Amino acid sequence: MATQQDLEAFSTQVTCPDDFDDFWSGTLEMLSGISLKSVITAEPIRSNDDVHVFHVTFLSLGGLEISAWYSLPTKGDGPFPVIVNFPGYKSEPPVRRDWGKKGVAVLSVAVRGKLMSSSEFNPGYPGLLTAGLESKENYGYRGVISDCVRAVDFLHSRPEIDPERIYACGSSQGGGLTLITAALRPEIKGGVAGYPFLCCYPEAMTMFQSYPYDELACYARAYPGDEEQTLETLRYFDAVNFAPRIKCPMVVGIALDDEVCPPETSYAAYDALTAHKELWLFPNSGHGNAHDYPGQERAWLENQIGLTAVGS
Amino acid sequence: MSISADRFWRENEAVLAEVMPQLQVQRDNFYSQPDWDVYQLHYTSADGMWLFSWLSVPKGDGPFPVIVRMPDYGSVHDIVYTSLRDRAVVMNPTYRGQRRSDHSIQAKYPGLLTEGIGDPSSYVMRRVFVDVLRAVDVLYEQNLAQIGKMAVIGAGLGGSLALAVAARRGVVDAVAANTPMALGNPLAFEPGLAYPLAELNDYLRMYPDQRDAAAQSTADLDPLNIASQIIAPVLLSVGINDNGSCPVAFGEELASLIHHCDLRVYHGASEGGGHEHAQIQMSWLSDKLGLG
Incomplete structure (x- = not known):
């Protein structure tokens, strides 16, 4: 099990490309040229006394149609605070009904490749992490990240949402996407990134033989001549390089016995944050299974949203 | 076991016996590693459904112990990952509707748990249990490795599938089931549960006149039906705050019916x-499989 000293002693070889901001501002510019064309359809079977649940679609990079579950409180007229929930690597986005009673909306995003958003891009799992690695322009995660940005755009387009109270959360890949999206969208006012994936690829792909990072190791073994280009592409998608660009409060939660997202790599993203930040370390916990994490995440978000004080 | 559940299992075994597996094996060069080979298996199950399974085989001569990791309720079943894969054959089978086994049925999440639930003959989950029996049978058809002792493991739905396989296949030497899904048990329809079990109550709220049909479609799958038929030792874990898969009262009742159950x-x-339990399970499996 790693210790906090191990995390602090870790130094990543990841550096930020000189044209990092140009690449992403160019991508955002491409996105802004695509009409959102959002469609909202009621899902009565998933709705209950606390929430109206909707299936939402909107257009993202390349004109791909992206889906999401959208849960709105049944009580009150809004505008509601909202949490955008980014999905894990292989899991489907959950229908979140647990915030409705508190008067909080939730958007749970099915980024491209998820079942609901797979008609035109479907590399599978394993597969996504290496899809299009040959260039930063074609890398699959350029689209995935764009889908998260578009989710925020969707919320901004909604009259029932309070644009000053948009928060983000997610675990594993969702944690990485929380960090990355918060850097690209200052409309996000705070976030909780659990066990974040997408951090320090050069080190993460060699520290454990576990997926998804091991997909990169398999790729390197299959295409030994492409390693330099691969690592060059990944610099543009490393949460460590996004972290200093985040302006809102951010929490990073790390399990010290995480053998999927090495704790050192997640810590490097935390360390690179320059805005207000909190670190939650969970000893004797592995990837995604710290017993106290869900409760702490909820309490922190409630506090940020202004529902309760932490610990009350 | 109820008469209905007994008939369910006997009928499905008969259905399975009429379908040849037509096993196809392909080495996956991309994901194979220096210490083990990875294979993609394709085979047929009931209704002629083509299914997929990951299989990893250690380098060297067998026989090797086997771990079959049953799929949980979700669209993806992992490519094999366990630190035991350099010493054990590991199989990760999928069921119909999951990715790579979705030629005819594309499962939705949420959604699969109630797909066709209005009639037992159309309820997809009944065939899901058959699909994993077929996976274990296929292990004995392959000639990639000689196999020794077998453990079946799984979490959530995968826990229930592991228990069912152990009850139906005497070749199983050990079972590790985490929070096995209470699908089929009457409490699974109660309001106020979390997903995935909450899908059942969602359905009843939408179609209240279907309560009896839904109960009939699921009842045969209740793990309590087959618990007493499990001869192999079982390591069972439950969480006292679990209200989406294995409510603790259900887990305790289940444990009480299994001959050799170590309930945590x-x-x-x-x-x-x-x-904490993952470490306990790893040690327990190593012991049961003689991996030292």
Whole structure:
């Protein structure tokens, strides 16, 4: 099990490309040229006394149609605070009904490749992490990240949402996407990134033989001549390089016995944050299974949203 | 076991016996490693459904112990990952509707748990249990490795599938089931549960006149039906805050019906014992499989 000293002693070889901001501002510019064309359809079977649940679609990079579950409180007229929930690597986005009673909306995003958003891009799992690695322009995660940005755009387009109270959360890949999206969208006012994936690829792909990072190791073994280009592409998608660009409060939660997202790599993203930040370390916990994490995440978000004080 | 459940299993065994597996094996060069080979298996199950399974085989001469990791309720079943894969054959089979086994049925999440639930003959989950029996049978058809002792493991739905396979296949030497899904048990229809079990109550709220039909479609799958038929030792974990897969009262009743059950109750939710239990399970499996 790693210790906090191990995390602090870790130094990543990841550096930020000189044209990092140009690449992403160019991508955002491409996105802004695509009409959102959002469609909202009621899902009565998933709705209950606390929430109206909707299936939402909107257009993202390349004109791909992206889906999401959208849960709105049944009580009150809004505008509601909202949490955008980014999905894990292989899991489907959950229908979140647990915030409705508190008067909080939730958007749970099915980024491209998820079942609901797979008609035109479907590399599978394993597969996504290496899809299009040959260039930063074609890398699959350029689209995935764009889908998260578009989710925020969707919320901004909604009259029932309070644009000053948009928060983000997610675990594993969702944690990485929380960090990355918060850097690209200052409309996000705070976030909780659990066990974040997408951090320090050069080190993460060699520290454990576990997926998804091991997909990169398999790729390197299959295409030994492409390693330099691969690592060059990944610099543009490393949460460590996004972290200093985040302006809102951010929490990073790390399990010290995480053998999927090495704790050192997640810590490097935390360390690179320059805005207000909190670190939650969970000893004797592995990837995604710290017993106290869900409760702490909820309490922190409630506090940020202004529902309760932490610990009350 | 109820008469209905007994008939369900006998009828499905008969259905399975009429379908040849037509096993196809392909080495996956991309994901194979220096210490083990990875294979993609394709085979047929009931209704002629083509299914997929990951299989990893250690380098060297067997026989090797086998771990079959049953799929949980979700669209993806992992490519094989366990630190035991350099010493054990590991199989990760999928069921119909999951990715790579979705030629005819594309499962939705949420959604699969109630797909066709209005009639037992159309309820997809009944065939899901048959699909994993077929996976274990296929292990004995392959000639990639000689196999020794077998453990079946799984979490959530995968826990229930592991228990069912152990009850139906005498070749199983050990079972590790985490928070096995209470699908089929009457409490699974109660309001106020979390997903995935909450899908059942969602359905009843939408179609209240279907209550009896839904109960009939699921009842045969209740793990309590087959618990007493499990001869192999079982390591069972539950979380006292779990209300989406294995409510603790259900887990305790299940444990009481299994001949050799080591029940571990944790302060977790659907993750059961989480990391603590993962370590216990690894040690337990190593012991049961003679991996040292």
